[in-house]
Amino acid sequence: MFRSALLRSQIHRQSRNYVRATSQVAAEPYGHLPTSQSPITPKMNFINSVTPDGTQIPTYRVLDGVGELLDGAELPEIDEAFARRIYENMMQIPVIDNLLNxxxxxxxxxxxxxxxxxxxTVIGSAAALADNDEILGQYREMGALLWRGYGLDDVMAQCFGNAEDASTKGKQMPVHFNSKEHHFHAISSPLATQIPQAAGVGFAIKRDPARRGKNCAAVYFGEGAASEGDFHAGMLLASTIPSPTLFIARNNGFAISTPSTEQYHGDGIAARGPGYGMDTLRVDGNDVLAVLSGVREARRRCVEQGRGVLVEAMTYRYVPQLPQLPNIHPPSISTFSLLTPTSTSSVGHHSTSDDSFAYRPRQEVEDRKRIDNPIARFRKFLEARKWWDDKEEDELKDRLKGEVMRAFKRHETMQRHEVREMFEGVYRGEEPWNIREQREELKALLQKYGKDWEPWRSELKKHKGEGKELMQ
Amino acid sequence: MFAPSSLARLSRRSVATFKAKLQSARRWESTAGTEAPPAGGHSPSIATSSFLRQTRDNSLRTPDIRWADEDHAGPPSNALAGRETRKMNLYQAVRDAMSIALTKDDSAVVFGEDVAFGGVFRCTMGLAEEFGRERVFNTPLTEQGIAGFGIGIASMGQTAIAEIQFADYIYPAFDQLVNEAAKFNFRSGGNFDVGGLTIRCPSMSVGHGALYHSQSPEGFFMGAAGLKASLVAHFDVPPHTLTPTQIVIPRSPIQAKGLLLSAIRDPNPVIFMEPKILYRSSVEQVPIDDYEIPLGRAETLIHGSDLTVLTWGTPVYSCETAIHMLANPPETIARHVPEPFRKAKIELIDLRTILPWDVETVTESVKRTGRLVIVHEASKTGGVGSEIAAELQKRCFLKLDAPVKRVTGWDTPVGMSYEKFYIPDSVRILDAMVETLSY
Structure with missing residues (x-):
C-alpha cells in the first residue's frame, strides 16, 4: 500500500517534468516517453524505408553522364595532377583484370x-582516405592497394602464389592480398567477417594517442555481405562503443547470381545506417568525384566524431568472379591477346567461376556499360578541362599494357615458396609438437617417395628448392 | 579371415611370420585390390573407378537400397522389373533427390544462396522453374539466418532443405546447428523437433581451393549429439567380392540420392556434406525411382582379412588407388612395397555416416583384420579419426596387431600452393598400409 503510493507520487513527479519539458515544444503536446525524446502521439504512425510513394534515400552525384558538373553540385577540391592520378589508377584496373581473367x-x-x-568506387574512396587509414577489404579492392603504391609485381606474385608472394606466401587464393606497409588487412574469403573486425580496428585507433583523431578504419563490403550477421554486429559496435569506422558498401546489384531485390526489401544498405544512429550517405558509385567527395566528408565525420559512418556506393558489376568449379576445363584462348577483354570479361561476373549471363540479360549489361561507364565519365570531365587528350589516352593504355605484361611474364613461370613453408605461420613463437612431428612425417615421406612418385616429383619442381630443404 | 584373435596376436611383426599368417588365413574371393592391372600399371581414378555402377542391373542392385515407392500395405517386393536408371553425375543425383522430395512432400522447400538459378554447383538447376519460386528460393547471404530459418520451418512440422554454399562457410550457422537444432527435441521434452531440417553443403578439397574452399568440418559437428552428419562417398563392391548374402551390388551418385532422401526424411536434423570434386567427376547409372539408403550404416566396399582401411568422401578413391598400388606397385616405388605385403587382403570401408557412426561394422572388421588405417582430409588433431581410433582401441584392444594409423590433412589450414602435399593422397595411404602391415 505504502509502496504503491510512493510509486504513484514518483510517477506524478516525473510526468510533471515531462509536461514542463514538452511545454517548450508546442509540436509535442503530449510530452515524451520517459528516458527518451520520443514524442507521445495519439496517431498510429508506422514508419518504413519503403515508402507508399516509392521515394527513396537520394543518391549524391557530382558529374552527369557526359562528365559535366550537375547543376548545384560542388566540385570537390581536386587539381590536375591528382585528377590524372585518379584516372590512371582507374584505367589500370581493367588492364590487370583483363589479363588475369x-x-x-x-x-x-x-x-x-x-x-x-x-x-x-574503389579508386574514388581510396583517394579520399589517408594513406595510413586501415583498410579492411572484402576482395574486390585491389585498386585501393595499388593506389597506395602496392606494385604490379606484388599483385602478380600473390595471384601466382610464387616465391615472391610476400603477402600470403602462396597460401591464399588469388586476390587475397594483404600489406602491413600499406595498412591493408588480409582478405578472407568468408563474407563480412572483416566488418566487426573493422569496428575493433577503429577502436584500437582511438586508443592509440598517436592516431586518435587522425585515422579511421575503412571497411569495404558488398550489398550481399551486408546480409550477414557480422555486418549488423559491426555497425552496432562501431556506433555504440563507439569507434571511428568508415563503412563503405559497394552495392553492385548482385551477390553472385542473386539480385539485390532478393537480398533486401528495404531501401538498400543506406537505410540501415540511421537504424544504428550513423551518419549515412548514398553516392553514385560510378561518379568518381561523388565518391571522392562523399567519402572525404564521411571520413571527416568519422574521425571527428570517433563513430561509425556509412557510405553506400551504387554501382554495377559489369562482369564476373568463387573458386573455379572442379573439372571445368578453361576454354583455350591462345588465339587472342591476353590483354583483350573476352566477351565475358568486360562486365563483372562475380568471379571466374561464374557466368552472369545465366541470370541477367546481356542487353542490360551492355546498356549499363555504354551509358554508365565510370571511366568514360571521368575522362570526359578531364578532357573538358584540357587535363587529358586522345594522345595521352593512347600513351597511357600502351604504358599500362606494357607494365602489366612485363610483370605477368616475370611472374608467370616463377617457382613457388619452399614446401616447408606450408607448416609455417600456424603459430607464432614456439612451435607445438604436433606441427613439428607432422613436418617430420612429411619430410620422411618426401625422402622416401619424393624422387620416385611422379605426382610428387612433378609438384616438387614447382617449388623453390624442389623440396630439398625437407628431403636432405 | 583370421578366426581366433589370440592367433592373430601371436603372429609377430616380422615379414616372415606375416607370410605365414597370410597362408593360414582363409582368403576372401579375389578383391579389386588384387586384380591384375592393365599393362603399364593401373591407377584407378574417380572416372575409372571399378566401383561406380555403370549398368542398369548393377545400379538397381545397390546394397542397402530401400525402394520408397512401394505400397507398404502390399507384400515387400524385390522385383526390379520396370525400374529404370539414368546416367547422372553427383550434382544431378542430388538434384533428383530434391526433386522427388519436393514432388512427394508438399511442405518441402529448398533454399539457400543462389539456389534459384541452380546453385554454384548446379545442384538445384531447374528446380525453381519446376516447383515455383515459393518453394525453391534464394536467401540473403546469411548462413546463421539460413540455419535458423530452416529450424523454424522444421519446428512447424514442415520440410526444410537448406544449402550452405560451402562447408567452409557453415561456421556462422554453428550456434543455430549445435545449440539449437541438435538440442531441440531434448530440451522440449520431445514436444518440439526439427527432424524436417536437412542442411546440405559442398565440402572437401578440389586441389586449388585454399583455406576457405577446401575444408572438411565434419569433426566439429561430431560432438553435437542430436545431429546426424553424413558424407556421401561413391563406391562400391565389385560383384566378385561380395559375400554370399549380398546378392547384388550397387552405388555412387546412387549413394548421394539414396542417402539424401533418407536424410530429408530422417526424424532428426541432418547435415549432409557433398564432396564437391565428385559433383561432376563421379558418374553412375542412378535409379530414377524413389529410394533410400539408410543413415548410420557403413558399407564395406572391398572385403579383406589383413587390414581395414576406413574412410569417407573423396579419399575413398585415393584408397582404392592405394590398394591397387599395394598389390601392383608402380615400378618406381616398388622397392618400398615388400613382396609379401602385395598379397595382403585389404578391407575398405566407406563410413558414409559420421554421426552416429557405424561402430559395429568397423569393430567387426578390425577384430578380423587386427589392423586399422583411417583416412580423412580434415586435420588430424580433433578429427573424426581421433574418436574412431579411441573407440576401436577399446573395443579391439586384444585383437590389434598394430596401432591404429591415421592418414589425414596436417594440423594447418589448407595452403593453396601446398595442397598436393596436404591432402592424404594415395602414396601416403600406401605407405601407411605398408607400415601398419609390417608393424
Whole structure:
C-alpha cells in the first residue's frame, strides 16, 4: 500500500517534468516517453524505408553522364595532377583484370575477381582516405592497394602464389592480398567477417594517442555481405562503443547470381545506417568525384566524431568472379591477346567461376556499360578541362599494357615458396609438437617417395628448392 | 579371415611370420585390390573407378537400397522389373533427390544462396522453374539466418532443405546447428523437433581451393549429439567380392540420392556434406525411382582379412588407388612395397555416416583384420579419426596387431600452393598400409 503510493507520487513527479519539458515544444503536446525524446502521439504512425510513394534515400552525384558538373553540385577540391592520378589508377584496373581473367581461363591461376564497373568506387574512396587509414577489404579492392603504391609485381606474385608472394606466401587464393606497409588487412574469403573486425580496428585507433583523431578504419563490403550477421554486429559496435569506422558498401546489384531485390526489401544498405544512429550517405558509385567527395566528408565525420559512418556506393558489376568449379576445363584462348577483354570479361561476373549471363540479360549489361561507364565519365570531365587528350589516352593504355605484361611474364613461370613453408605461420613463437612431428612425417615421406612418385616429383619442381630443404 | 584373435596376436611383426599368417588365413574371393592391372600399371581414378555402377542391373542392385515407392500395405517386393536408371553425375543425383522430395512432400522447400538459378554447383538447376519460386528460393547471404530459418520451418512440422554454399562457410550457422537444432527435441521434452531440417553443403578439397574452399568440418559437428552428419562417398563392391548374402551390388551418385532422401526424411536434423570434386567427376547409372539408403550404416566396399582401411568422401578413391598400388606397385616405388605385403587382403570401408557412426561394422572388421588405417582430409588433431581410433582401441584392444594409423590433412589450414602435399593422397595411404602391415 505504502509502496504503491510512493510509486504513484514518483510517477506524478516525473510526468510533471515531462509536461514542463514538452511545454517548450508546442509540436509535442503530449510530452515524451520517459528516458527518451520520443514524442507521445495519439496517431498510429508506422514508419518504413519503403515508402507508399516509392521515394527513396537520394543518391549524391557530382558529374552527369557526359562528365559535366550537375547543376548545384560542388566540385570537390581536386587539381590536375591528382585528377590524372585518379584516372590512371582507374584505367589500370581493367588492364590487370583483363589479363588475369584470361590467365585464369587458361588455367594458369586458380581464380580471379575483376572489378569491372567498380573502378570509380574503389579508386574514388581510396583517394579520399589517408594513406595510413586501415583498410579492411572484402576482395574486390585491389585498386585501393595499388593506389597506395602496392606494385604490379606484388599483385602478380600473390595471384601466382610464387616465391615472391610476400603477402600470403602462396597460401591464399588469388586476390587475397594483404600489406602491413600499406595498412591493408588480409582478405578472407568468408563474407563480412572483416566488418566487426573493422569496428575493433577503429577502436584500437582511438586508443592509440598517436592516431586518435587522425585515422579511421575503412571497411569495404558488398550489398550481399551486408546480409550477414557480422555486418549488423559491426555497425552496432562501431556506433555504440563507439569507434571511428568508415563503412563503405559497394552495392553492385548482385551477390553472385542473386539480385539485390532478393537480398533486401528495404531501401538498400543506406537505410540501415540511421537504424544504428550513423551518419549515412548514398553516392553514385560510378561518379568518381561523388565518391571522392562523399567519402572525404564521411571520413571527416568519422574521425571527428570517433563513430561509425556509412557510405553506400551504387554501382554495377559489369562482369564476373568463387573458386573455379572442379573439372571445368578453361576454354583455350591462345588465339587472342591476353590483354583483350573476352566477351565475358568486360562486365563483372562475380568471379571466374561464374557466368552472369545465366541470370541477367546481356542487353542490360551492355546498356549499363555504354551509358554508365565510370571511366568514360571521368575522362570526359578531364578532357573538358584540357587535363587529358586522345594522345595521352593512347600513351597511357600502351604504358599500362606494357607494365602489366612485363610483370605477368616475370611472374608467370616463377617457382613457388619452399614446401616447408606450408607448416609455417600456424603459430607464432614456439612451435607445438604436433606441427613439428607432422613436418617430420612429411619430410620422411618426401625422402622416401619424393624422387620416385611422379605426382610428387612433378609438384616438387614447382617449388623453390624442389623440396630439398625437407628431403636432405 | 583370421578366426581366433589370440592367433592373430601371436603372429609377430616380422615379414616372415606375416607370410605365414597370410597362408593360414582363409582368403576372401579375389578383391579389386588384387586384380591384375592393365599393362603399364593401373591407377584407378574417380572416372575409372571399378566401383561406380555403370549398368542398369548393377545400379538397381545397390546394397542397402530401400525402394520408397512401394505400397507398404502390399507384400515387400524385390522385383526390379520396370525400374529404370539414368546416367547422372553427383550434382544431378542430388538434384533428383530434391526433386522427388519436393514432388512427394508438399511442405518441402529448398533454399539457400543462389539456389534459384541452380546453385554454384548446379545442384538445384531447374528446380525453381519446376516447383515455383515459393518453394525453391534464394536467401540473403546469411548462413546463421539460413540455419535458423530452416529450424523454424522444421519446428512447424514442415520440410526444410537448406544449402550452405560451402562447408567452409557453415561456421556462422554453428550456434543455430549445435545449440539449437541438435538440442531441440531434448530440451522440449520431445514436444518440439526439427527432424524436417536437412542442411546440405559442398565440402572437401578440389586441389586449388585454399583455406576457405577446401575444408572438411565434419569433426566439429561430431560432438553435437542430436545431429546426424553424413558424407556421401561413391563406391562400391565389385560383384566378385561380395559375400554370399549380398546378392547384388550397387552405388555412387546412387549413394548421394539414396542417402539424401533418407536424410530429408530422417526424424532428426541432418547435415549432409557433398564432396564437391565428385559433383561432376563421379558418374553412375542412378535409379530414377524413389529410394533410400539408410543413415548410420557403413558399407564395406572391398572385403579383406589383413587390414581395414576406413574412410569417407573423396579419399575413398585415393584408397582404392592405394590398394591397387599395394598389390601392383608402380615400378618406381616398388622397392618400398615388400613382396609379401602385395598379397595382403585389404578391407575398405566407406563410413558414409559420421554421426552416429557405424561402430559395429568397423569393430567387426578390425577384430578380423587386427589392423586399422583411417583416412580423412580434415586435420588430424580433433578429427573424426581421433574418436574412431579411441573407440576401436577399446573395443579391439586384444585383437590389434598394430596401432591404429591415421592418414589425414596436417594440423594447418589448407595452403593453396601446398595442397598436393596436404591432402592424404594415395602414396601416403600406401605407405601407411605398408607400415601398419609390417608393424
Amino acid at each position: 584470361n590467365v585464369q581461363r587458361q588455367g594458369k591461376i586458380s581464380f580471379y575477381m575483376t572489378a569491372h564497373g567498380e573502378e570509380a
